[in-house]
Amino acid sequence: xxxxxxxxxxxxxxxxxxxxxxxxxxxxxxxxxxxxxxxxxxxxxxxxxxxxxxxxxxxxxxxxxxxxxxxxxxxxxxxxxxxxxxxxxxxxxxxxxxxxx
Amino acid sequence: xxxxxxxxxxxxxxxxxxxxxxxxxxxxxxxxxxxxxxxxxxxxxxxxxxxxxxxxxxxxxxxxxxxxxxxxxxxxxxxxxxxxxxxxxxxxxxxxxxxxx
Amino acid sequence: xxxxxxxxxxxxxxxxxxxxxxxxxxxxxxxxxxxxxxxxxxxxxxxxxxxxxxxxxxxxxxxxxxxxxxxxxxxxxxxxxxxxxxxxxxxxxxxxxxxxx
Amino acid sequence: xxxxxxxxxxxxxxxxxxxxxxxxxxxxxxxxxxxxxxxxxxxxxxxxxxxxxxxxxxxxxxxxxxxxxxxxxxxxxxxxxxxxxxxxxxxxxxxxxxxxx
Numbered sequence: 001x002x003x004x005x006x007x008x009x010x011x012x013x014x015x016x017x018x019x020x021x022x023x024x025x026x027x028x029x030x031x032x033x034x035x036x037x038x039x040x041x042x043x044x045x046x047x048x049x050x051x052x053x054x055x056x057x058x059x060x061x062x063x064x065x066x067x068x069x070x071x072x073x074x075x076x077x078x079x080x081x082x083x084x085x086x087x088x089x090x091x092x093x094x095x096x097x098x099x100x101x
Numbered sequence: 102x103x104x105x106x107x108x109x110x111x112x113x114x115x116x117x118x119x120x121x122x123x124x125x126x127x128x129x130x131x132x133x134x135x136x137x138x139x140x141x142x143x144x145x146x147x148x149x150x151x152x153x154x155x156x157x158x159x160x161x162x163x164x165x166x167x168x169x170x171x172x173x174x175x176x177x178x179x180x181x182x183x184x185x186x187x188x189x190x191x192x193x194x195x196x197x198x199x200x201x202x
Numbered sequence: 203x204x205x206x207x208x209x210x211x212x213x214x215x216x217x218x219x220x221x222x223x224x225x226x227x228x229x230x231x232x233x234x235x236x237x238x239x240x241x242x243x244x245x246x247x248x249x250x251x252x253x254x255x256x257x258x259x260x261x262x263x264x265x266x267x268x269x270x271x272x273x274x275x276x277x278x279x280x281x282x283x284x285x286x287x288x289x290x291x292x293x294x295x296x297x298x299x300x301x302x303x
Numbered sequence: 304x305x306x307x308x309x310x311x312x313x314x315x316x317x318x319x320x321x322x323x324x325x326x327x328x329x330x331x332x333x334x335x336x337x338x339x340x341x342x343x344x345x346x347x348x349x350x351x352x353x354x355x356x357x358x359x360x361x362x363x364x365x366x367x368x369x370x371x372x373x374x375x376x377x378x379x380x381x382x383x384x385x386x387x388x389x390x391x392x393x394x395x396x397x398x399x400x401x402x403x404x
Contacts, residue, residue, distance in 0.1 A: 001161065006311075006344035008276075008379055013183070016215035016272045016385050019393075023400035038397060039340060040347045040390035041309035041379050049161075053154050060102065060150075060180050070181040070218045074210075074276050076311055076344050076377065079161050080171040082114070082319050087343035090322075094341060097326035107243035109208075109278055109377075117284050117316035117373045120292075124299035138241065139296060141289035142208035142278050145242040171319045175278065175311075175377050177210055177243050183218050188242035191221075195240060198225035203363065215385070251363075255356045262304065262352075262382050272383040281363050282373040284316070 001049045004087055005077040007056060008042035011063055012070040021068060025059040032058070037087060046087045049079070102150045105188055106178040108157060109143035112164055113171040122169060126160040133159070138188060147188045150180070203251045206289055207279040209258060210244035213265055214272040223270060227261040234260070239289060248289045251281070304352045307390055308380040310359060311345035314366055315373040324371060328362040335361070340390060349390045352382070 007029075011021045029036045029045060032055035037044040045052055060071050108130075112122045130137045130146060133156035138145040146153055161172055213223045231238045231247060234257035239246040247254055262273050310332075314324045332339045332348060335358035340347040348355055363374055 001158070001165075004343060006342075008309075010212055010214070010274055012212070012214065012220070013218035016383065017396075018214070019396035020400050022397045026397060026401055037342060038394060039309075039342045040307060040349075040393045041381070042344075044343045046343075049158055053158075057102070057150055057154075064102075064180065064182045069183040070179065072177065072179040072212055074175065074177045074379070076173065076175045078171065078173040078344070079165065080319065081165045082170040090343045091341055093322035094325045094329060097323050098329055100326075105242060107210075107241075109375075111313055111315070111375055113313070113315065113321070114319035117282065118295075119315070120295035121299050123296045124302075127296060127300055139293055140208075140239065140241045141206060141246045141248075141292045142280070143244075147242075173313055177276070179243070181218065191242045192240055194219075194221035195224045195228060198222050199228055201225075203360070203367075251360055255360075259304070259352055259356075266304075266382065266384045271385040272381065274379065274381040276377065276379045278375065278377045280373065280375040281367065283367045284372040 001079055003047065003049050003052055003077045003079050004085070004090065005045045005052055005075055006042045007045055007073065007075045009059055009071060009073045011068045012072060014068055021063055024062055024066070028058050028062060029055050035087065044087050102180055104148070104150050104153055104178045104180050105186070105191065106146045106153055106176055107143045108146055108174065108176045110160055110172060110174045112169045113173060115169055122164055125163055125167070129159050129163060130156050136188065145188050203281055205249070205251050205254055205279045205281050206287070206292065207247045207254055207277055208244045209247055209275065209277045211261055211273060211275045213270045214274060216270055223265055226264055226268070230260050230264060231257050237289065246289050304382055306350070306352050306355055306380045306382050307388070307393065308348045308355055308378055309345045310348055310376065310378045312362055312374060312376045314371045315375060317371055324366055327365055327369070331361050331365060332358050338390065347390050
């Protein structure tokens, strides 16, 4: 089962700056071979369900292993069986509608 | 790794009423032996990481198997290594602060 | 326009414990006269759109005023025009489906 | 109070395809003069608190006005008082960390 997801990891107890921890997660997602796209409030991820969630688990494990005491993540994830769709399709589909007017 | 999570499953393409599909997910979470608490905009879930996400996957699989064409879920999930905490602790901790004033 | 919402406020830069800050938000929501229900990963809120979001804004303002440097909230909010529905209806509707089997 | 947000609008009761409705929201956000960036699972938004949430309200109102019976949105929104930050800063900050290794 393929999913398109969007992950936002929020490390707590390490101060206001969290970009180093987000970078750790980005590396883990890339090393997992997942298609990703970083944006200003999370990361788009496309892949097989098990691979995506295994990588998300490694993100939490890696941050805790380097001392982050608490993590509160939030994630959107979508699956569909009516047709195949990738991340680019989703954006393109909206952009086409925007140009129609 | 234990997590406390909150899951909101949104089935698409089946009309405005989605309570029957949420009930299917509730049964799956209960059958997985997870501690859960249904509220007006999701379900609190407490358990081991792998068991929680395996059950969430079964929710998507079960809804698709009964014909739901598309699902867009969103989920919060927290882990911590500084101390143990369960769902009741989290609520009690806030309620204690509310009574202090 | 009435909404049913679920708010999760995450204060950053104040350490791992955030229950005192959540309690501040709870008081603000109550003082706004909104119907709320605290759970283990957020707070259900029911009310008029403008009143709900005005109260959420006051939560951010109050936490910053007491020194919280950064806040990352996430919120679900639903509106519908097909029929009236309150927080209890949503839970009851799922529970009825659970008892049907 | 400035916020950086990420909005995901999910129209219910109109079938599986929702890109036309997302395009309506995109137009509303642009017409509001907000800085936005569409991605595969939502839209980044940067602006003043009141302007951002007024535009989000217009998205719900516009979709209901054209017949969408139910909408379930979810949104992340962050505020900070320790320093100024825009959407590009957030992405750049992570990318710099990724190149450090």
